Amino acid sequence: MADPQGVLIVVERSDTGMAPITAELAGAGAQLAKALGQDLSAAVCSDSASSPGLVQAVGRLGVKRVFVAEHAALAGFQIEAHLAALEQVIKQANPRVVLLGKTVQGRDLGPRLAFRLGCGLAQDCVEIGWDQGRNTLQAVRPVYGGASQARVLVVTSPAFAALRPKAFEPVPETAGATAEVVKVAVSLDSIGPVAKLVNRTKQEAAGVRLEDARTVVSGGRGLGGPEPFKVLHELATALGGAVGASRAACDAGWVPYPYQIGLTGKSIGADLYIAIGISGASQHLAGISGVKNIVAINKDGEANIFKEARYGVVGDWSKVVPAFLQAVKEMASR
Amino acid sequence: MPVNIIVTAKQVIDPETPASALKVDAQGKRMETPPNVPPVINGFDENAVEAALRLKDAQGGKVTVISVGKSFVLDVIKKPLSMGCDELILIQDDNAPTFDAYATAQVLAAAIKKVGQWDLVLCGRQASDFDQAQVPLGLAELLKVPCVTIAQKVEVKNGQVTVQRVAPDGAEVMEAPLPALVTISNELGQPRYPTLRGIMAASRKQPTQWKLADLGLNASELAPRVEVAQVFIPAKQKVVEMIGGDNDEEKGWNLARKLREAKLI
Known part of the structure; x- marks a missing residue:
């Protein structure tokens, strides 16, 4: 040969x-x-x-x-x-x-x-x-x-x-x-026992697909519960983007696993990624290595996410994000 | 139907170690933690132990854990026994070269064949050190059994395993005849904590120790297919621009202005 x-x-x-x-x-x-x-x-x-x-x-x-x-x-x-x-x-x-x-x-x-x-x-x-x-x-x-x-x-x-x-x-x-x-003439006669697909259930969030979104708004452990994701959804809608989450937020049951971004979740390639209450563990960063601009909003100024971010805000998300959303809406209406 | 299950487990450095405490070892081939940070069992392998114990709780059977590695810390690697597993087999040869995924799968396959009786192999979906997700798939190839990856639920009935696996947009249900291999993900749920009774029982059990010579593998089967030339921490060039303001609301407005200027929104 x-x-x-x-x-x-x-x-x-x-x-x-x-x-x-x-x-x-x-x-x-x-x-x-x-x-x-x-x-x-x-x-x-x-x-x-x-x-x-x-x-x-x-x-x-x-x-x-x-x-x-x-x-x-x-x-x-x-x-x-x-x-x-x-x-x-x-x-x-x-x-x-x-x-x-x-x-x-x-x-x-x-x-x-x-x-x-x-x-x-x-x-x-x-x-x-x-x-x-x-x-x-x-x-x-x-x-x-x-x-x-x-x-x-x-x-x-x-x-x-x-x-x-x-x-x-x-x-x-x-x-x-x-x-x-x-x-190439292939013979597929000698295949042994196989695993068969018997059912498939979809759990995709409405709107833009996370993998295709140019803008992604994402929440983590710092949000403290499922409720704040409503504001994140509102922000994502205003920006024409999608909502994601860290593994911590998914493991806690605040949002379903299809939201998960990271090493064992989705990899995204957005132009803008807004990380809210996400500390920036390397496993999470692995899913956003293709993102062009990361914005980090976190109350802990020492959080690892700031080392990866283009823009950073140290503050309480529950005050920063609604004001940011308000500003985005006003800009859009002008 | 009682199920005879084999779980593979790997001892890894603690992935919760802060990045600032991690460094590349003297040979430049792996990361190491400070000496006072003990290793752990790979998190996904603990999920696999949990999946096995749920099956055993529901329908009886036996759970055997097999680990290939070096410098085992007994208190760490015996954790599956204290969680309720029946047997632990350690394959340790501190003189052996470092195995790649191919060699590791060869060793595990030989060990599983030596165990003899089994219906199902459960593995963690990937290990938190080299994140390859290769050994379980390779093991399925070597054992010539069907393989289903990234499971969040596993059931065994009538000689079949039914697996709910995590898909990007939901879930898929797969069925395979036994014997089979399934890899487990964290979506399965938290692994149980060892009970006091479990810890006492485990303290009386000794792991079975095998050497490579006991498995009859030859050098060509263990020769690396993939060599690690160098492990390094990539240089970071990004400099963050912090957005100020008199209060958090103003910072929110200033962020919007900045992103508009940069044409990002």
């Missing part, structure tokens, strides 16, 4: 097409492929109805080649089917590096795929590059809840990396760009 070559990105599907992480993988993958002097390719695992659209979409991201595995069992995200298909695609594509998203799907898929192939994976990377000296993939990933970072080397071939969403610049689409298509 020839030496492994190139960078392969695993295309992720959303309910409507290609998930946004795919453009971020293509952006990071293109730079890595350039450093290696090799090609960027992509893997699409799907049913025959959806794959043409996905192939076109990923083609616009500037990949050279798309490996396509089509099978009825790949219609939804049944992880065992996707694992088996990707294992076969990777064996045929023979890449040096495989990139996935550390998304809800990718965080389960990545480690299992790497282990199945006896390879290593760098999880939740915020930077990737090529270590010329060791001739291996190197990655930087937050550790200890984000209190520090680790530079790691993935010494296997292929080397796997799962990229943190919103940590890499998405590559812009090029209209009319297409990729060479390589069909």
